[in-house]
Amino acid sequence: xxxxxxxxxxxxxxxxxxxxxxxxxxxxxxxxxxxxxxxxxxxxxxxxxxxxxxxxxxxxxxxxxxxxxxxxxxxxxxxxxxxxxxxxxxxxxxxxxxxxxxxxxxxxxxxxxxxxxxxxxxxxxxxxxxxxxxxxxxxxxxxxxxxxxxxxxxxxxxxxxxxxxxxxxxxxxxxxxxxxxxxxxxxxxxxxxxxxxxxxxxxxxxxxxxxxxxxxxxxxxxxxxxxxxxxxxxxxxxxxxxxxxxxxxxxxxxxxxxxxxxxxxxxxxxxxxxxxxxxxxxxxxxxxxxxxxxxx
Amino acid sequence: xxxxxxxxxxxxxxxxxxxxxxxxxxxxxxxxxxxxxxxxxxxxxxxxxxxxxxxxxxxxxxxxxxxxxxxxxxxxxxxxxxxxxxxxxxxxxxxxxxxxxxxxxxxxxxxxxxxxxxxxxxxxxxxxxxxxxxxxxxxxxxxxxxxxxxxxxxxxxxxxxxxxxxxxxxxxxxxxxxxxxxxxxxxxxxxxxxxxxxxxxxxxxxxxxxxxxxxxxxxxxxxxxxxxxxxxxxxxxxxxxxxxxxxxxxxxxxxxxxxxxxxxxxxxxxxxxxxxxxxxxxxxxxxxxxxxxxxxxxxxxxxxxxxxx
Numbered sequence: 001x002x003x004x005x006x007x008x009x010x011x012x013x014x015x016x017x018x019x020x021x022x023x024x025x026x027x028x029x030x031x032x033x034x035x036x037x038x039x040x041x042x043x044x045x046x047x048x049x050x051x052x053x054x055x056x057x058x059x060x061x062x063x064x065x066x067x068x069x070x071x072x073x074x075x076x077x078x079x080x081x082x083x084x085x086x087x088x089x090x091x092x093x094x095x096x097x098x099x100x101x102x103x104x105x106x107x108x109x110x111x112x113x114x115x116x117x118x119x120x121x122x123x124x125x126x127x128x129x130x131x132x133x134x135x136x137x138x139x140x141x142x143x144x145x146x147x148x149x150x151x152x153x154x155x156x157x158x159x160x161x162x163x164x165x166x167x168x169x170x171x172x173x174x175x176x177x178x179x180x181x182x183x184x185x186x187x188x189x190x191x192x193x194x195x196x197x198x199x200x201x202x203x204x205x206x207x208x209x210x211x212x213x214x215x216x217x218x219x220x221x222x223x224x225x226x227x228x229x230x231x232x233x234x235x236x237x238x239x240x241x242x243x244x245x246x247x248x249x250x251x252x253x254x255x256x257x258x259x260x261x262x263x264x265x266x267x268x269x270x271x272x273x274x275x276x277x278x279x280x281x282x283x284x285x286x287x288x289x290x291x292x293x294x295x296x
Numbered sequence: 297x298x299x300x301x302x303x304x305x306x307x308x309x310x311x312x313x314x315x316x317x318x319x320x321x322x323x324x325x326x327x328x329x330x331x332x333x334x335x336x337x338x339x340x341x342x343x344x345x346x347x348x349x350x351x352x353x354x355x356x357x358x359x360x361x362x363x364x365x366x367x368x369x370x371x372x373x374x375x376x377x378x379x380x381x382x383x384x385x386x387x388x389x390x391x392x393x394x395x396x397x398x399x400x401x402x403x404x405x406x407x408x409x410x411x412x413x414x415x416x417x418x419x420x421x422x423x424x425x426x427x428x429x430x431x432x433x434x435x436x437x438x439x440x441x442x443x444x445x446x447x448x449x450x451x452x453x454x455x456x457x458x459x460x461x462x463x464x465x466x467x468x469x470x471x472x473x474x475x476x477x478x479x480x481x482x483x484x485x486x487x488x489x490x491x492x493x494x495x496x497x498x499x500x501x502x503x504x505x506x507x508x509x510x511x512x513x514x515x516x517x518x519x520x521x522x523x524x525x526x527x528x529x530x531x532x533x534x535x536x537x538x539x540x541x542x543x544x545x546x547x548x549x550x551x552x553x554x555x556x557x558x559x560x561x562x563x564x565x566x567x568x569x570x571x572x573x574x575x576x577x578x579x580x581x582x583x584x585x586x587x588x589x590x591x592x593x594x595x596x597x598x599x600x601x602x603x604x605x
Contacts, residue, residue, distance in 0.1 A: 135311050146542075146561055148322070227438050231543065234440045235558060247440075254444040254547070258452055268441045275436035 023212075026288040033284020036277035043274055047097060050090035058091040059083065059242060069262060077262045079252065085263065088244055089270050095245040096271070099160065100226040106164025107225070108218055111171025116202045116210075118172070119179030130176065137169050145228070149237040159238055163228050167221050174217055178210035212289040219282035223275045230271060246271040300592050308581045315577040316366065320359055323566045362570075371571035376563045382571035385556060392462060393552035396471055396544070397537045403476035404533065408483025409526065413519070415484070416491035427484060434481025439540050443474040443547040460549040471548045475540055479533045483526055491522035524594050531587030535580040 027033055046053065061081045070077045076085040118129040145162045182188060183206070191201050207214075230247030232238030239245040246267050253264030353361070365372060371382035411427035418424055437445075447470065451459035458467040494500065495518060503517045504510075542554035549555075553572065560568035 134307075135314055146558070223436070230438060231440060234543065235546070237561075250441055250444075254440075257444055257448050261448055264441075264444055264448065268437075268445065271438075271441065272433075272436050276432065279432065279436060 023288040027284055030284040030287065032280045033288075036280035036284065039273065039277040040281065043093065043270075043277070044097060047090050047093035050087065050094065054084065054087040054090065056084040056087045058087050058244065060087075069260075076266045077260075079263055080256060080260070085266055088249060089246070089267055092244040092246050092249050092267065093270060093274075095239055095243060096226055096229060096247070096274075099156075099163070099229040099239075099245070100222045103160045103163040103225045103229070104167065104218060104221045106160055107167035107171060107221060108214070110164065111168035112175050112207060112214060114168065115172035115175030115177075116179050116206055119176040120183060120198060120202055120206065122180070122183070126176070126180075130173075133169050133172055145232065146235070146237060149232060156239065156243075159229065159232065163225050166228070167225060171214070171217055171221070174213050175207075175210055178213060179206050182206050182209050216282065216286045216289055219278065219285050223278040223282070226271070226275065226278075297592070301589055304585050304588055308585055311581050312574075312578050315581075316363070316574050317359075319570055319573045319577075320362060321355075323570050324355055324358075366574070371575070372567045374565055374568050376560070376565035376568060382568050385568060386553065386572060386575055389551065389553035389556045392550060393538070393541055393545070393554060396462075396468070396475060396541055396550060396552060397534070399468065399472035400476035400479070400537055400541075401530075401534070403472055404479035404483055405526070405530075407476070408480040409487050409523065411480070411484040412487030413491055413514075413522075416488045416495070416522075417514075419492060424488075428488065431481040431484040434477045434484075437477075438543075439474050439478060440543045440547060442477055443470070443544060446470050446474060447547075462548070462550040462552075467548075471544050471550055474547070475537060475544045478540070479537065482529065482533070486525045486529055487523055490525045491518060494518050494522040497521070520594055524591055527594055528587060528591040530590065531580075531584035534583040534587070538576055538580065 050058075061083055065078055068074065068078045074084050074086065076089065078084055079088070114129065114133075118126045121129075145166065148158065148162050179202075188201060188205060191205055196204075226246075229238055229245065230250065233245050233247030234251045236251070239248055241248065249267035250264065250271065253260075253267055257264040362372070369383070371386070374380050374382055374385060377385065408431075411431065415424040415427045447459045450457045450470065457470055458464065459470075461467045462471070499521075500513060500517055503513045508517075538554070541552060542558055544550065545552045545554040546558060553576070556568070557572045557576075559565075560572060
């Protein structure tokens with residue numbers, strides 16, 4: 001056989017299907033999850049490109065117009081200052097989505113590192129670290145976040161940290177469980193035997209293998225985080241004007257819902273539909289990446 | 297069983313202590329004292345005030361004094377409402393919040409279990425999809441959006457129910473539904489998953505093989521096993537109900553504990569914040585304990601695990 005023949009023979013072989021391809025195929029079959037994914041991509045693009053999409057600025061007032069219902073000029077109507085609601089929803093979406101992603105990243109980094117270290121160390125270190133997680137888990141966090149925001153002022157950086165600090169606990173538990181199982185396997189022993197440091201074993205071998213559950217749980221954390229942000233903004237403890245977020249828009253909408261119901265309905269729809277999409281995508285990813293996991 | 301209860305009770309102690317400690321020092325670390333008002337107060341008055349509330353002592357001494365008072369059930373005086381103690385304020389709001397929480401929990405468990413069990417009887421049919429889609433709406437629609445939406449529909453447009461307050465029976469309907477809806481949704485998902493898991497187990501096949509009618513199989517055998525996740529969820533749900541009642545009480549102007557807490561937060565009434573946090577946190581820890589005990593009672597395996605060790 002010449003080299004050329006071998007090359008053609010190899011090319012003729014069917015392409016291998018990796019676990020990721022497999023999961024992607026399963027996800028593609030799930031209509032609700034794909035709808036969620038498309039909706040999220042569309043929503044993120046619209047919010048990101050908002051300055052180029054709408055002819056209005058989000059603080060442009062038109063006091064002569066005042067609050068007006070949906071029309072050709074203002075698709076979703078205007079608020080009491082004559083500001084275009086669609087523009088404000090898109091700009092608010094930037095903040096809400098950003099809080100969702102950044103705070104989830106904070107939770108992701110803390111949770112994965114903590115869980116991987118505990119699972120890899122094992123023994124007493126592990127027991128101590130996980131007992132600490134149990135204790136923190138039992139603290140009533142909603143109350144603590146409100147306390148934090150009141151005591152240290154309403155600062156967006158603190159908001160990220162506070163929300164991230166709440167959401168890392170479950171992630172730590174999941175990763176620790178995964179790492180504990182993987183640690184027993186031969187490839188980790190092999191990695192130890194060639195002298196890799198524990199840190200690079202965790203980074204290069206353990207975390208990539210635990211990626212499935214991590215991705216699934218991350219997708220399910222984002223809606224929680226966005227809800228938390230909206231809740232705090234609604235109470236007046238989260239995002240502060242002139243910045244805007246969906247929670248803040250909803251709280252303005254509530255004030256004037258009797259006369260101008262669209263001010264409540266449209267921001268509410270934006271938040272609810274986005275959370276819907278995230279939850280559908282999360283459920284779909286769980287089924288695709290982790291078919292054995294129970295649905296709860 | 298008693299071993300289990302004792303063990304879990306001992307675990308609750310460090311949690312409550314941690315709550316007290318963290319909250320105490322967090323509140324002390326806050327910039328600006330409770331008496332920093334717009335009106336300039338002479339230094340003498342300021343010092344007299346601080347002495348009266350023992351703020352001139354070193355922090356650790358204040359901490360141990362507070363723990364001592366707490367052991368006797370005394371949460372100290374309110375900084376904002378002179379002459380009233382935190383205890384009095386808490387017990388003014390508590391009955392209202394407890395009533396609201398109870399109604400919400402009843403709604404959540406009743407609707408949630410019903411929907412979840414109905415869905416689990418015929419999985420992946422219309423009978424499954426409709427209740428579960430409704431549950432998804434319940435999860436994605438936060439109470440601060442659901443509440444105003446219900447007010448808009450039933451209070452303003454249809455004019456069937458009062459839009460705020462807490463005095464007549466009708467005025468209690470919307471707040472309770474708003475607070476309970478999200479937990480009904482979670483409970484529906486949990487009980488559906490739990491029931492599906494149990495349905496494929498051998499002991500149910502045995503029950504059917506004995507010739508028991510289907511409704512007895514479900515009501516007597518499947519429910520007890522299938523609802524264990526729901527029982528374990530009741531503790532966290534209660535914690536969530538308390539936190540959620542902040543919003544519902546604000547939206548519907550219900551004079552309960554949650555509204556006091558949010559007001560105390562805005563008034564910088566530090567003893568009130570501290571007292572309410574400690575009180576609520578302890579309540580939550582106790583309820584988590586109760587729900588774990590309930591779950592253990594429903595699941596013999598969990599009980600025996602503890603008997604052996």
